[in-house]
Amino acid sequence: GEDVEQSLFLSVREGDSSVINCTYTDSSSTYLYWYKQEPGAGLQLLTYIFSNMDMKQDQRLTVLLNKKDKHLSLRIADTQTGDSAIYFCAVLTPRDRGSTLGRLYFGRGTQLTVWP
Amino acid sequence: ETGVTQTPRHLVMGMTNKKSLKCEQHLGHNAMYWYKQSAKKPLELMFVYNFKEQTENNSVPSRFSPECPNSSHLFLHLHTLQPEDSALYLCASSQDNQIRVGDTQYFGPGTRLTVL
Numbered sequence: 001g002e003d004v005e006q007s008l009f010l011s012v013r014e015g016d017s018s019v020i021n022c023t024y025t026d027s028s029s030t031y032l033y034w035y036k037q038e039p040g041a042g043l044q045l046l047t048y049i050f051s052n053m054d055m056k057q058d059q060r061l062t063v064l065l066n067k068k069d070k071h072l073s074l075r076i077a078d079t080q081t082g083d084s085a086i087y088f089c090a091v092l093t094p095r096d097r098g099s100t101l102g103r104l105y106f107g108r109g110t111q112l113t114v115w116p
Numbered sequence: 117e118t119g120v121t122q123t124p125r126h127l128v129m130g131m132t133n134k135k136s137l138k139c140e141q142h143l144g145h146n147a148m149y150w151y152k153q154s155a156k157k158p159l160e161l162m163f164v165y166n167f168k169e170q171t172e173n174n175s176v177p178s179r180f181s182p183e184c185p186n187s188s189h190l191f192l193h194l195h196t197l198q199p200e201d202s203a204l205y206l207c208a209s210s211q212d213n214q215i216r217v218g219d220t221q222y223f224g225p226g227t228r229l230t231v232l
Contacts, residue, residue: 030216031220041225042206042224043206045222092215092219100214100216101171103161104221106158
């Protein structure tokens with residue numbers, strides 16, 4: 001199976017940039033996602049990147065993918081207190097070798113705390 | 117976000133009770149998922165349904181019984197649960213669980229279950 005690793009905690013000051021990192025192990029991964037979870041809520045899809053891309057920008061969010069190193073990052077520009085949440089990296093990988101069915105593997109989540 | 121709804125949002129039950137969790141998706145998807153999110157543990161995939169057929173059961177105890185009457189609705193029937201089953205149960209849906217086109221999963225808000 002796939003192993004997806006994230007650091008557990010990140011603290012930043014309001015207005016600074018946040019960078020959340022993620023590593024994965026399966027080179028057959030196709031799509032890579034970032035989800036946000038606020039207290040008491042479900043997972044909200046933030047953005048995703050296809051494995052043949054190396055960067056995707058969406059307003060304050062920038063996703064960087066280094067496929068060679070199997071490293072994914074999410075940069076949040078001008079971080080606000082409302083960005084405080086848990087951020088999950090998730091990787092879509094074939095369920096079994098040769099399967100067309102996918103399985104989404106999640107990291108443990110990074111708790112982002114933004115200080116005013 | 118009302119694409120995937122879950123009811124109830126909170127549930128407290130005794131170990132001898134029988135209850136059901138309901139999930140409904142309004143996105144026209146064909147795949148639906150149950151996940152368990154416990155404190156300090158990674159997100160655990162429980163069941164996958166694709167076009168109403170169960171395609172994955174990740175060694176889930178039989179006290180959890182899923183039902184998928186159509187592609188829009190998914191239930192999780194609960195019977196004689198244990199206190200360690202207390203968790204946030206998340207439902208998700210995606211187009212068709214096929215990896216080739218990137219199968220983005222959208223999550224509901226979850227049901228917070230407490231077993232006494």
